[in-house]
Amino acid sequence: MRIFHSFRFKLSTLYLLTIIVPTIVIMIVMPYSYKKILVRNSMNETSNTIIALRRNMEAYLDDLENLTIIPYLNADIMNALKVKAELGQSADMYTLLSTNRTLTNSLENYMRITRDDIEGTILIAKDGTVYLGSKGWNAYDSASNYPYREQAWYRKTLEGNGKAAFISSHPRDYISNAPPGSVFSVARIIKDPDTEENLAFIMADADTRVLQKIVSDIRLNFKSSIAVLDDLDQVIYSTSYFSPDMLNQIAARHATIRSADDRYLVVDQKLEKANWRIVVLISQTAINDQFTNVHLWGVLYGLGGVIFTIVIFLSLSRWIIAPLNEMIEREYRAQLDLRNAELNLRNAEFRSLQAQLQPHFLYNVLNGFIGLNRLGQKQSLENAIVALSKMLRYILLNSDRSTIKEEFEFLNMYCDLQRMRFQQKGFEYRVQCDSRIESFYLPKLLLQPLIENSIIHGIEPINRSCLISISANRLGDLENASIEIVVEDDGAGFEPSVVDPRHRVGLVNVQERLRLAYPHSGFLLASEPGVGTKIVIRIPIQEEAS
Template sequence: MYRPLNMKLVLIFMISTLLPLLLTTYVVARVYIERNSNDTSILIDNTLISLSQSLSGYLNELDQLTLIPYYNDDFISALKVMASESYESMSKYQVLSITNMLDSQLRFVRNTRKDIMSTLVVSDNKPLFYSTNNPLNDVTPNYEFAETDWYRKALQASGDAVFINPHKQDYFTRTKNESVFSVARTIREIPSKRPISVIIADANTVVLQKMFQDIDFHVPSHIVLLDQERNFVYANHEVSPVLFRPMPENHSIVRDGDSSYLVVRRTVAPYNWELVVLLSNSHLEQKTLWVYLNSALLYIICLVVAFLFYQGLSRKVMGPVKEIIKTMRKVEQGDFTARYPTHTKDEFDVIGQSLNSMIGELKQKIEMEYVLVLKQRNSEYKALQSQIQPHFLFNMLNGFITLNQIGERELLEKSIIDLTLLLRYILNHSDMTTLEEEMHLIEKYSSLQQLRFGHRLQVLMSCEDGVRPYKVPKLILQPLVENAIIHGVEPLNSPCTLTVAADTVWEDGVLFVRIRIEDDGVGFDTQLLDEHGQVGLANTRERLQLCFPDSLFRLESAVGVGTSIIIMIPEAHFHENYYSG
């Protein structure tokens, strides 16, 4: 009666509160993401501007270093002399004067600039002068300077500075494996502009590393510096060159395998170099996702609060209904002490009182009929079991008398010990036992009988592992085995075989546990079964029906062929509570 009203209230609450809250949360998240993206873009652009200006200033300083020869006419004149053939015929004093003048100029540069590792002046393949920060360093003998890229590029630049990508100082003996970043320029005569030599200044690549090492964009990133030919000059991490062939557009997305990057680039003027930053696109998306997740979490919290508010209102109406359902479920599970607690003065109170009255009447009927029937079945079962135990003992005592009469004293003593073990099993166990224990009892009983019959009795036993733990009535198989031995094997003077086996078999789509007791003894006519009248056989069948109502008991026998008893118990019975014990 109240549920439609509750649903209407929930619908109104969702339209008036939850949906506007959801829309507001989404709009706030979008605005925050856009503003954060704009702030990040401004930060990156300003950082790149600062980096490009610093890099441009540094390149300009290196450019100015190679112009030092033009500031001193004597420097150029000395280089002309050293490059000429007459230099070899000059006196030691003249050579020393020229060398000291050049060294004073270049040493000043190297001492004032700690990043400059060396300066070298060559003409074709002839080193004219060099200055390094390693006093033991020397020019590599017979080095082909004219064949190097930096020498050819310097000549082609016609007097302009040429920046050389990081490379090895293989033209020096002591630092040939060190990586340097260089600037080279052709030194020419001022009037004729004829090239005299090429000067190259080598700077430590650590300068570039220090310039970029403290840059942080708050996401994993790569900083790459490309020269005017778009060759790698520096990268703070390993980057695939494929990303820059062709050069990606600014603020575009590039991919390298499973990784994607946002490209932000800026040209380093006036050298036409390119400073490129690759920002991890996945981390940028994660930041965006983080904002959405927080917005979703806020919305969920509001939704939970609203749900709790709704639950508080609906509990007053739905509480009694839930109590009635809870009481009925307890009764379904067999708890007939459950009662509905009447605490309201409305229609639910009347329904609850009627339910309590019905539960009381149902409990009374069950106690009068069902419980009495169970007690009667247990009494009948115990009566049948009490008949088997004296019958079993009577037959065993008769066997002992026979052993005593024929003088088998040792065999009689061993049989009494085996009987003691069997009696201990009977007295120390409950009415139910496992099929494995029952088979073990049969094994002991058969061993006792084999002492009596000797080679005339051979017993074959088998039991599947899966059926061993199944519960069966105690002494359910012993009377059948005893009948087979006494009525099937004992009358014959020839050897007989008794087979006791337990396994599973499918029949008509049902899985059965099959127990077989078979002998190849004298057999009998099944039409005369009532006259045969074995007590153990009849009691076993009745006990089996009491414990397993759907079980099958099959008896087949023929005179001179033998007897076969097959017990078929549905496997599902062993998982149900058919017997109370």
């Protein structure tokens, strides 16, 4: 359709490909890219925040751990523990009172200089005596007959063999009048530096509310949940509820976890000292909410921009295209007139060449009639005249073109007519045409001058019977199909390079007519004296449609 070749259509296509399509792609892709950047930046920021949180918690755990090495820093405490380990309850009254006073007072004194949020310490001598140290004037009493050695945190400390053991959240049920709530602790076994003998068990307790104070200073961009997990991935402290299923997913180290009502991105940091983990869950719902807002605004701005550019485009294109259309229309008409003039000139040249051919043909045929008359062959002459009338009817038809089938039928009549002149030595001819190309059009009488040259210059000069072969075949596949026409004789032949151009009028006439009818056709001539002459014409089939 003509509309697809118009300047407006091409300009609209350019506008669509350079403005509209990129804008739509940006509207779709940019929000998702923004979301990806948003998630990555949030993860990085959260990770950096957790690193700071981890350092604060490690500093706090260091303070708790320092409380557990107090006995090693005080010779009186170590001596008292050695006495308790060696004599136990069998020591005399003075020794018992002295060691008990030393251990009780020392723990109380050290507690006064520790952090306010450290709840206290508990020291269990080898003989089972329990000593408590508390902050301020609060006096705690140990629970009577409490099974310390059966507790998991006690056994874990024994397995540490003198190293600090970090105890997860647990109740202070070993203190009879302790306030409600849970604590986390650092414990160790006190050993005799000389004999490596176990002297006592010491544990420093801190209220889990201290973790709330540390975490409360953290500010994250999105709705998040923070938890401190122990080495068994159990919650020590969390800002919100962590279900067992969520804890199992965290323990399996999933990058994202699901809860009943949301999905979370997981960012964590390990507390190397305690083998605990700080875990932050970032709500994907909160991220999607912010992403949805950005996406909505992006679409609105994009649509607004597209509508604005469409209005501008329509206004400017109408202003630009109107004079261009007029100019293009004038140019089109001028080119059309020029093409018609060229076609008319081409047809005039074609008819001129054809007009040159017809007298030449008649002259040669009439010469043949004279020869038949001199020989007295009246019947042959009469037959020749009838054949000539049929040929003249074909020649004088008001048409510049004929099909290959019609042209070959004419060549049959022409060869029969010419063979009458060579009754003594005679000549044979063979005409063959591929049925697939019989309807292909050629300039009328295109091939007759070639046959005439074969007879006059190839057969007449020699005293033997000759053969003229005329064939037309289709070559190539559908896309590159062509027609090959071959005119070949085994007559006298000639040397193409030494022929006088004045004797090549017929060949030049054929070549010019072929060029005018089919500009991309080919014309090949090969001849050898004493062997014969061969002419090959090739015409692309698609040229007939054009």
